[in-house]
Amino acid sequence: MSAHYLDISGVSIEFPTPNGPFKALDNVNLKIAQGEFISLIGHSGCGKSTVLNIVAGLYNATQGGVILQGKEVLQPGPDRAVVFQNHSLFPWLSCYDNVRLAVDKCMKNKSKAERHEWTEHNLELVHMGHAMHKRPAEISGGMKQRVGIARALSMQPKVLLMDEPFGALDALTRAHMQDSLMEIQTELNNTVIMITHDVDEAVLLSDRIVMMTNGPAATIGEILKVDLERPRERLSLADDPTYNHYRADVLKFLHERHAKKDVPDTKKLRAVETEDTPDSAADSNAAA
Numbered sequence: 001m002s003a004h005y006l007d008i009s010g011v012s013i014e015f016p017t018p019n020g021p022f023k024a025l026d027n028v029n030l031k032i033a034q035g036e037f038i039s040l041i042g043h044s045g046c047g048k049s050t051v052l053n054i055v056a057g058l059y060n061a062t063q064g065g066v067i068l069q070g071k072e073v074l075q076p077g078p079d080r081a082v083v084f085q086n087h088s089l090f091p092w093l094s095c096y097d098n099v100r101l102a103v104d105k106c107m108k109n110k111s112k113a114e115r116h117e118w119t120e121h122n123l124e125l126v127h128m129g130h131a132m133h134k135r136p137a138e139i140s141g142g143m144k145q146r147v148g149i150a151r152a153l154s155m156q157p158k159v160l161l162m163d164e165p166f167g168a169l170d171a172l173t174r175a176h177m178q179d180s181l182m183e184i185q186t187e188l189n190n191t192v193i194m195i196t197h198d199v200d201e202a203v204l205l206s207d208r209i210v211m212m213t214n215g216p217a218a219t220i221g222e223i224l225k226v227d228l229e230r231p232r233e234r235l236s237l238a239d240d241p242t243y244n245h246y247r248a249d250v251l252k253f254l255h256e257r258h259a260k261k262d263v264p265d266t267k268k269l270r271a272v273e274t275e276d277t278p279d280s281a282a283d284s285n286a287a288a
């Protein structure tokens, strides 16, 4: 395992806005080892997707940068596959064709038979072999997300970037997907950065949980190493004191040390409304 497979170093970013530059991230530093599973957690708007987009090469940092296996990331590339919350499948293509498209792009030097086999293999890996000829409209949200993951895995990326991949799924489907992801992770030993808002998901899946401070100028507040043996089993972990200790650590970070001012709190709502900008107060009201 290399210690510096992916190096996010001194990353700051400013976005131009009508009111002048907006500093979203300030001096984000994170070294990730090959095969590590990292979760990014933090309040809404703190900059998690921005970090992911910078690693994906979709945004360029204003300062600092990202090095993947010794090479600077300057643009998107097939070595970094992204899975979004809302599966982004082409609706007119079957599940098979959605994956095959990526396989054809990434494995140009392989024969048709090899590409076919690889497409099927990846769909089977996410237990979608039985429905591979269906179109996205004919399958459930969880199944679509499986196809999105199969497509990302089929590219054999150096890093798998997941932006709340299970955020739109119901709790049971989500649990199944987390279990599948852990199985796949055991088999393939992918390097993963996953954004989540779910503390249990973060503890269950991660080797380290990276907790971000609130923006603007967000940065990494704390990093929690999750030393739980793998394979992890959600039922037995529910009563595991170490698991619950990690869980409490993340909750305390989010709700004590870095509580967000505009999180609706019936006792404090009036005070928050007078302190905050009209926009964020409107958000609080909407959320409440």
Ligand SMILES: Nc1ncnc2c1ncn2[C@@H]1O[C@H](COP(=O)(O)OP(=O)(O)OP(=O)(O)O)[C@@H](O)[C@H]1O
Binding pocket: 015, 016, 017, 022, 024, 042, 043, 044, 045, 046, 047, 048, 049, 050, 051, 215
């Ligand atoms: N292209 C952009 N232009 C201007 N501001 C942006 C841009 N992208 C993100 N931001 C701002 O940067 C901050 C961080 O946004 P980001 O989407 O990374 O947060 P997040 O933590 O992923 O939020 P959420 O959990 O709600 O998805 C926000 O204040 C957002 O408005």
